[in-house]
Amino acid sequence: MSLYEKILSKSAVIGVIGMGYVGLPLAVEKARAGYKVIGFDIQQKRVDMINRGENYIGDVDDNELKQLVSEGKLRATTDFDELKNCDVISICVPTPLDKFKQPDLSYIINSANEIKKRLRKGQLVVLESTTYPGTTDEVVLPILEETGLKIGKDFYLAFSPERVDPGNPRYKTRNTPKVVGGMTPECTKHAVALYESVLEAGVFPVSSPKAAEMTKILENTFRLVNIALVQEMTKVANKMGINIWEVIDAAATKPFGYMPFYPGPGIGGHCIPIDPFYLVYKAKEYDLHMMLVEQAGEISDGMPYYVVDRLSDILNERKKCLNGTNILILGVTYKGNIDDLRESPALKVIEILEKKKANVFYYDPFVSEFTHDGKHYKRVDLTEEFLKTIDGAVITSGHTIGIDYEYIAKNVPFIFDTKNVTKGKYENVILL
Secondary structure: OOEEEEEEEEOOOEEOOOOOOOHHHHHHHHHHHOOOOEEEOOOOOHHHHHHOOOOOOOOOOOOHHHHHHHHOOOOEEEEHHHHHOOEEEEOOOOOOEEEOOEEOOOOHHHHHHHHHHHHOEEEEEEEOOOOOOHHHHHHHHHHHHOOOEEEEOEEEEOOOOOOOOOOOOOOOOOOOOOOEEEOOOOHHHHHHHHHHHHOOOOEEOOOOHHHHHHHHHHHHHHHHHHHHHHHHHHHHHHHHHOHHHHHHHHHOOOOOOOOOOOOOOOOOOOOOHHHHHHHHHHHHHHOOOOOOHHHHHHHHHHHHHHHHHHHHHHHHOOOOOOOOOEEEEEOOOOOOOOOOOOHHHHHHHHHHHHOOOEEEEEEOOOOOOOEEEOOEEEOOOOOOOHOOOOOEEEOOOOOOOOOOOHHHHHHHOOOOOOOOOOOOOOEEEEEO
16 A cells, blocks of 8 residues: 555554654644554653653643543654654654754754664655754755655655644644645645645645745744834833833724734744744855844844833832842743743743842742753742732733732732733733
């Protein structure tokens, strides 16, 4: 039976490398669609949890995972030798930036090398990790071709960018449209057939992996630039005594030519702070400088400092300085109602406050403890006695559940709300 027939009959065995925020939901959807799925990860803890049917990703349904594991449709392993038993292999590994904002492709390269050792005829490899245009054909393909197998004939290779929005109540992996770009028409054909058999959403083929890679970069660069714009508008509006949140809501009444974006203490997550800089890096190869993108990144990187400066001004008006004051941070995740701390600007706010000798405490209903830059933090209990010791609270995550803002507002001198969670409805709330 050909690979294409295996995909159509759902008899293909699918491997997913990387059991994180992208890989585990994808593995669950593929198993749910009827495929036998093997998840690969280097973390034994993750593997053990999956094999016990224990979920650790918010967007995955606990009961669904447990059922798929108990039925033998999904299992996990650290043994990459099992890749040789897979007909389809998806790569869903991290693609971070180093401290100089240079791409770190080591996880992709390591995955490609593991696949190369077991690559055989009749396999489809799909890279899903966000990266710069050209990674699939310039980095992954040469590694796989070291086997002597021919692309489009012996094996198939495609890129299909992940589109994961943690905590989104409407769009999950299952119902989010998919873009696919194969190295050859046959590669695209096989990858499209795979996703059409798994997703309850459209699958849109493009001409090449580069086009698919650029699609993902465009999506997140669009968001970075527009968020940076509204962050700049926020600073001007504050100086002019204008409520930026009111302005954004008013502008959003226009039914065409406008899309609302919102300010905050910075940008977080694995996509917006990182993906655009893959393009910045690659553009330099062509003697191009993405000045707008770089400046947008600088604006967003500066927002935690702006938040601390505003907080300092608020304290000064009350005859206090940051040094020695007790500051309560409300929310440490990068967005509301999730437990994801990746690139969270709240962590940078905490770091800056501590450098200025403030005493920082935090409360987050989704995070009981965490470690940042080698320092361990534990969530405080919001007793009235504790809150009376606080000089000011700062909302840095948009949590709408799990925090009683009215109760906090009654017991602290002020709340500086950088996410407009309170809508300014308490007398002592100051909006960003």
